[in-house]
Structure formats: structure tokens, C-alpha cells
Amino acid sequence: MRPGTKFQPVLDDPYVAVKAETERVVCLTGKLYHDLIKYRQNIGDSVHNRVAFIRIEELSPFPFTALKDTLERYPNAKEFTWIQEEPRNQGGYTHVLPRMTAVLREIGKDGDVTYVGRVEDAVPAPGISKLYKAQQESVLQGAFDG
Template identity: 35%
Template sequence: SAQFFHLLRRQVKRPIRKPLVVLTPKSLLRHPEVVSSLEELAQGRFQKVIPERVKGARKVLLTSGKVYYDLLQKRREVGAEDVALIRLELLYPFPEAELKEALGFYPRKTPVVFVQEEPVNQGAWWYLSARFCGEIYGHPFSVVARPESPSPAVGSSKVHREEQEALLEEAFK
């Protein structure tokens, strides 16, 4: 993906070298939708937030990482074209201006729901919930995530698939 290429390029071009932590699963390496054109590679840049403008959206799903592609597929399956997907590609330093601009397209009371695969007591939700406390730039803010758990994985692929499907169903309610 051009996003990953531009992230690495940006890191190398910086005058001060700092560690870069990238959390991404191997499952996206051959995903058919994670492709970029030569133009995106040559002309593009790293985007901290990837917005989507859906006129008349009843809800905005804010997400980060691989679950975006699951949400995209589920949206097609259920025909929920009135639900917008916004990708948060950088968590720290927090891209406040970019996210504010992306959400500014939607009426202030349009609900924003952060969707994460991790249990609610793990993942990016802890960071975001502390930062926004139920409201994000005038929008009601909530989460769809797996139930609290001491472990990020359930240990059973069958249970994992069931939880993932329930998570996706909840996101589009």
C-alpha cells in the first residue's frame, strides 16, 4: 500500500531519527483491496486520517487498522451506504486537525462510533475515550469492541469468527 510506503519514506527523510512503531497484521499483505497505483506511490503522501464523505450519513465509523477492510466488506453485504468509514492511520502524535476536518463534513449530532477488534479494555479505545470523554468535536462518541478480557485473543478460531461477526453486526446497527 502507498500508505505504508509513504510512512517509511517520511521516517527516513526526517532530520531527527526516532523509533517508528508500526502495528499491522500479515493478513493484509495479500489482501486484494490493499493495493496502490503507481501514481499513488509516486505522487502521494502519508495520510494521518483517511476521510470518506457520505452525504446524509446516519453514522460515522471511525477505525484504525485491519478491521477497516472487514467493515468495508460488511457495509457492502448489508447495503449500509448511509454509514461513513473514516480511517485513523496515526494515533500519536494525535492528528487533531485532520480528524476535526474529516468529521466537520458531518452534522454535529451525527454519532461517531470507534470500532476496534480488540477487547474494550485494550487497543486504541482507552487512549481515545480518555481524550474525548463521550463527545468528539461535537459528535456523540462511543465504541464497538469485543467484551473486556485479560487476553487480546480468545484462543479458538470458531469463537473468534463468531465474535468478529457480532462486532461487525453491532457496528452497522
């Protein structure tokens, strides 16, 4: 870390200029964020304000207040998603879901938190390059398509 900086448990999307135009907020953790930013750049500028990526950098203790403060910046968002590279039964999804749902209820958003990622599996990755790339593409596209 650079001098004068400090750890932030939740990082807002710096590329969303008009937060009131955001329809979907996608929460995530880890390096997937960088893949999503590249994917969004390849899609084009039309999605920059429509989909926001919120990075939850600290899962325990869960940053309830920081997430609440960040989500409140998106008053017109109607869809809230958790995305992860890992299969559904691995990664942060099962830990984050009830906590994220509680934060959404607190700010008056009653919709469900949808999941985007790989299906349940006994292994963290398929081990076959072609299959991994196809699954990864599906995960990235799911952030924008639902």
C-alpha cells in the same frame, strides 16, 4: 507508497457519496476497515451513506486538526463510534476516547463516543476459531446496529 503520494493521518470514507445523509460516523484503525467494507457491501447499498468509516492512521501524535476537518464533512451525523477488534482494555480505545471527544466538542457535537468491540479480556483473541468468528461477526454488525 506510490510516487507523488504522502502519508495521511486520517482517511475519509471514499464510498460515502452523500455525506449529509450520514447518521453514524465510525472511527477505527487497522485492518478491520477492510472487513467492514466487505460487510457493508454484503448488507447492500442502503447503508452506504448512512454509516461512514473514518480511518485514524496515526494515533500519536493524535491528528486533532485532520480529524476535525474530516468530521466536519458530516454535518448531520448524530452518532459517533470507535470500533476495534481487540478487547476494550486493549487496542486504541482508551487512548482515542478523550481525544475524539475533545474534537467532537470543538465542532459542536455533544454526544458520547460509543464503543463497539470485544469486552475486556486478558488475551487479545479467544483462541477458539468458532468463538472468534462469532465475536468478529458481532463486532462487524455492531458498526451498523449500534
